[in-house]
Amino acid sequence: MTASTPTLTAWDHAKFAGVMCQTLTTLLTSVLTAGFRGESGASSYKRHVIYQTFRTFTRTNTTKQAQAAAGTSIDAYNAFVTKNGLKAEVVDLANNTRGAWLGDKSADTIILWLHGGGYALPLGVGHLQLIHELMLAGRSKDRNVSCFFLEYDLAPEGVYPRQLTQAAAALQYLTTTAGIPPSRIILAGDSAGGNLSLGLLSHLLHPHPSIAPVSLATPLKGVVLVSPWVTFDQSAAAMKANAYKDLLDGLVLKRWSDAFMGEAAVDNYNTPLAAGGEWWKGLPVGEVLVLAGTDEVFVGDVGAFVGHLKVHNGNKMEVVVAKGEAHDMPVLDYLLGFAPGEQTQAFHKWVLERA
Template sequence: MQRLLESYRAILSPYSSRLWLGNRHKAKKVVLFLHGGGYISPILPGHLEWCWQAYIAAGMETNVEVAVAVLQYTLCPEARYPVQLRQAVDGISHLLASGFHPEDIVVGGDSAGGNLTAQLLCHLAQPHPVVRKVELSQPLAGSFLVSPWLSRLTGHASYSENGWIEMLSGPIMDRCAEALLGSEEAQQSYADLAFPFDTKSSRLSGLNNVVSQLYVTAGDQEVFRDQIIAFVHRVRKLNPTLKVQFDFQQKCAHDFILYEGQDERSGECMEAMKLWMTDLLATSKQH
């Protein structure tokens, strides 16, 4: 953790803050990282360890300077949807205004951060009616969704099969959704846009215009398993030219890469993420 603490710098804005890992002034590629925690928990040390081992280390091995901008969005109940989406839009807009081109930006996150990433991608493709539009001159370099929370529905078989195995369950996710959406009126108005798998299928079309490749993970022992599998199928069907890599991780529960980060070890999930990033960087160097 000491090397992480020595390598970040906080940049405050009126809306959110960003922690920087790596040298943002020399970086050729940048990762906008959106942490998980059900929109109610802050970033953990394991998230920072993950960012270092999977992204900055991948840059070192490919001789590409990589920096990570960790967005610290406002948690619930202080702010509710779509405030976090607006802050993610501010985050990517800041990177673009700082001189990074879309093809030099990777965006992603885990769990609720995966939800926010999917929201952001949908917004870039088809703007949310009450969130500022962002124009991209080219698609983003890539995006990753780790154990993303994509649906409010808790009736999938994976909930009953895995709810007793891991830390998440239907009642827990119901409370997180209520915290995110707030009033019943807001839940009725925004629920379909807040959860990308629950929205109209057509809203997932056009992702190939805003991102060049997508990396999605799911553990076979997590409650989100079925919604993630169905989401990947839908995205592939609606975006046949989009490069989608789905990593179905055996004997893994929810967000297992975070546990590896908490343990400060490079396990199978960490290595898989690093390999994806290494391939992305190597491909970008060829163009």
């Protein structure tokens, strides 16, 4: 079935009021103490206040509460296109899945975006605004870019490998039903969407035993990985060193990853870091962009994964690790009201140079 929003009980609403009280308390405390954060805190006063408040909010509420408040990915999409006076086009895909177009499907370059959110949260305004700004910038440079957003099932209702099945259906739709050559498609994903993007690339290289194969006539134009979630293990040094510099919380990551995995075992599709360099030989993409921030808890794991990917793909990779930036900044710059940072600018530049 297509995505739906959980229904909250009266008790759920009462507990959510408590969540908001704790979050407001953290906000007020952070405003007073952020000036004394030291080197262990975020790179600016504003970031420290926002990140600490966000960590409290995600840690104290439940996934059910968060999903009820956020709505579905298509809800977010419909609200965005209505607000911005854009054309809405929602598409029914195979496997009871939906996707949505932002822009014209005849564009020279099509981005297939697999959104982040820990497999627990839907597409958000940050994702949509990032792509909308990219499209506007492209028009000023005579570069025609559009995007197809996948709405995949969120955990715990949807568990691995359900989301990979849906991602494969989205790519199959683009290349077969929509008739778009792979050479015009850039696969992109942030955080959990980066995990899913890598799962899809693994499926192209080594078809998952429970998912129908997807065959490409030519390689994809490229892939963009924004702070990809490459392992659910939290033993990397950066998980501790950057715990108060980033907006992600280890307990929340554990909750989200457990919900996504269900009873499944770790494998190369759900944990890209588990795959060695040989696994990625013959990667069916023209070029690769990897983005991360020095202050994010994933930076060490992303670096280790990049080492694996470079074994056979180093000549087509660009890696940007932005100083002082935290997790998933190209999306969060727009969500949180920051000026476009190094990662966001690198993303726009990389895509438009290839559009």
